[in-house]
Amino acid sequence: MAISPEKPEHTAELVAAHKLPFEILFDEGARVGKQFGLMFTLPDDLVTVYRGFGIDLDESNSSGWTLPVPARYVFDSEGIARHVDADTDYTVRPEPTATLEIARGL
Secondary structure, three states, X not given: OEEEXXXXXXXXXXXXXXOOOOOEEEOXXXXXXXXXXXXXXXXXXXXXXXXXXXXXXXXXXXXXXXXXXXXXXXXXXXXXXXXXEEOOOOOOOOOHHHHHHXXXXX
């Protein structure tokens, strides 16, 4: 599953367009993201850039001009996080196959 502060009507478009085989849960107000310490507020100059591209996070996100750090958690059957990947550089993401291997090893 994925968790996102993006409003459900926007994630539904993503799921349909990419035929995602997993559920995206709505993190209203980014409560989960905040609890995990994964949220950051975009600086004013970046807000201006986003708006210049026609991106309005106030419209699409339930958390306004804050975004989550992309992260993957692998939990065991007891609910304990056994592996975490998080990077403030949104272009750095672990391969899905690596995450599956970790999960299979539990």
